[in-house]
Amino acid sequence: MNRPQGYVIRPHLHNPVNRQVQFTKEVLFIKSGRVRVDFYDDDQNYLESRVLKNGDVVLLAFGGHGFEMIEDSEIIEVKQGPYAGEADKTRFDQVPSNKVQIREI
16 A cells, blocks of 8 residues: 555454455565566466565466575465465476576566
């Protein structure tokens, strides 16, 4: 949110709402280090890569993704549940390192 000084968000509660989750969405907060994230389409085709550093945030909503730590890294991962463990994922081979195309932010 980006709000001006004095803006008020009124106190509130979140009501129970039944929701059906079909695909896991996740947000990663990079606390420290550098991380390469590789993006894939829904058919597991490699698209591009980006390098994230401390303070960066990424929303992973659709398609595939993989990560390589360029430096020792600390990451906070937030995703909606319930988490189904390995049944929640289809794993596949990562892009070969000679095919990585890092796109600058």
